[in-house]
Amino acid sequence: xxxxxxYRIFTEKEEKLLRKWLKENVKLNGFSVLLxxxxxxxxxxxxxxxxxxxxxxxxxxxxxx
Numbered sequence: 001x002x003x004x005x006x007y008r009i010f011t012e013k014e015e016k017l018l019r020k021w022l023k024e025n026v027k028l029n030g031f032s033v034l035l036x037x038x039x040x041x042x043x044x045x046x047x048x049x050x051x052x053x054x055x056x057x058x059x060x061x062x063x064x065x
Contacts, residue, residue: 017031
């Protein structure tokens, strides 16, 4: 079985929408839908992020020994 890891959470377009909103409080086309999806998936996104943090910590610890 071959697994393929995604290299990003957000697409380039989603990242652009979010950065524009965070920096300039501008809501470009598609922003509301993206925000709705983030709210809907927030628990899973948080869980995945916490798992990633644990994995990265373990990798760092292993490379130090």
